[in-house]
Amino acid sequence: MNKVKIFFMHVFLIIASFISVFPFLWMVISMTNKSVDITKGRFLPGTHLVENLKNLFANYDIAAALQNSFLLAMATTILALLISSMAGYGFVIHRSRGKEIVFKILLLSMMIPFASIMVPLYRFFGRITNVVPAAGIDTLVAAMLPTITTAFLIFFFRQNAKMFPRELVEAGRIDGLGEFGIFFRIFIPTMKNTYAAAAIITFMSSWNNYMWPLVILQSPEKQTIPLLISKLGAAYAPDYGVIYTAIVLSTIPTAIFFFLLQKHFVAGMLGSVKG
Numbered sequence: 001m002n003k004v005k006i007f008f009m010h011v012f013l014i015i016a017s018f019i020s021v022f023p024f025l026w027m028v029i030s031m032t033n034k035s036v037d038i039t040k041g042r043f044l045p046g047t048h049l050v051e052n053l054k055n056l057f058a059n060y061d062i063a064a065a066l067q068n069s070f071l072l073a074m075a076t077t078i079l080a081l082l083i084s085s086m087a088g089y090g091f092v093i094h095r096s097r098g099k100e101i102v103f104k105i106l107l108l109s110m111m112i113p114f115a116s117i118m119v120p121l122y123r124f125f126g127r128i129t130n131v132v133p134a135a136g137i138d139t140l141v142a143a144m145l146p147t148i149t150t151a152f153l154i155f156f157f158r159q160n161a162k163m164f165p166r167e168l169v170e171a172g173r174i175d176g177l178g179e180f181g182i183f184f185r186i187f188i189p190t191m192k193n194t195y196a197a198a199a200i201i202t203f204m205s206s207w208n209n210y211m212w213p214l215v216i217l218q219s220p221e222k223q224t225i226p227l228l229i230s231k232l233g234a235a236y237a238p239d240y241g242v243i244y245t246a247i248v249l250s251t252i253p254t255a256i257f258f259f260l261l262q263k264h265f266v267a268g269m270l271g272s273v274k275g
Contacts (some may be wrong), residue, residue, distance in 0.1 A: 024251070028243040038240040052241040060247060064221055065228040070253060072140050072213075072224060073206040079148040079201045081195055087149070088157025089187055093169060103158070106151045114146075118215055121146055125216060138218045147206060154199055160194040161187075196264030204254050225250045 030038045034047035056062055091099055122137070129136025136142060164187060172182040188195065210226040217223055223231070229250065232243045 007273075021266055024248075027244045027248050028154060031241060031248050033241055035238070035240040035242075038244070045266075048241055049245075052245040055239065056242045056245050056249075058234070059242075059248075060228060061221065062225070062228060062249065065223055065225045066249070068140060069224040069226075069250075072209075073203050073253075075140075076144050076147055076206040077199055077202045079144075080150070080153055081198055083149040083155035084198070085157045085188070085195065086183065087154045088159075089183055090160045091154070091158045092161040092164070093116070093166075106118055106154055108156075110151045115211065118212065121212075122215055128169075137216060138222060140217075140222065143213045143224075144206075146212060147209065153202065156198060157191075157194065160191060164191060189205070193264045196261040200258055200261055205258050207250075207254050226256050 011071050026043070029043060029045055032049040032050055033042055034048050035117075037046060037048075062191065091103055125135070125142045133139075133225050134141060168190065169182055172186050177185065181267050208226060210230065213224050213227055214230075216229065225246075228245065232238060232246055
């Protein structure tokens with residue numbers, strides 16, 4: 001009976017794995033075929049990969065789009081982890097009467113759809129464009145600022161910080177460390193699994209962000225990779241071979257980032273503070 005259960009479990013896992021991998025496999029195969037073959041449903045590797053790559057790099061500035069997305073995602077990830085972890089650390093370590101009220105307000109803000117605040121945000125950045133051009137409309141800074149900290153990340157770090165040993169804080173204070181010293185020299189190294197999980201979530205979210213960059217970035221040279229792929233798909237006669245080539249190239253950085261931190265991801269999501 002156990003062998004039958006194990007057999008069907010393996011069959012189910014194989015089917016589930018195939019279903020989850022199939023879309024990416026389809027894209028990889030499609031990037032080697034002509035557009036006309038893709039529309040016919042061809043599911044065999046072709047010989048059109050080099051030509052698709054040439055057409056993509058010759059007709060579209062994908063290198064600049066990848067660079068913009070990478071800079072935006074990295075800057076957002078670093079600042080979001082720093083600010084959100086400081087907030088989560090403060091909510092747990094430092095006691096005050098009003099912190100629970102502030103935290104509940106933060107949780108309530110999670111219920112507000114981002115789309116509902118895009119117009120006020122756009123007007124805000126429109127007003128500061130003349131005052132601070134580097135952070136105004138059509139800048140990567142403006143695309144980054146609304147996402148450098150979120151209520152979810154603060155909540156995530158707060159919940160994980162509850163497992164941070166208070167004895168380490170007291171030991172750091174006895175050794176003469178200040179609050180910033182305890183945070184940077186004790187808290188961050190101890191909570192590296194949590195940082196890794198949060199980094200993966202933030203990087204992928206920023207890399208795939210489409211709506212806000214679409215609103216705030218107006219120049220073609222400032223567009224990110226999701227905007228470029230949307231532009232490819234909106235063409236009058238879309239070249240599906242080029243589109244799938246761009247999609248596959250856009251998934252490589254996120255895949256590399258995930259595999260570099262994957263061993264810490266599960267532990268971080270479960271709240272582990274071990275190295």
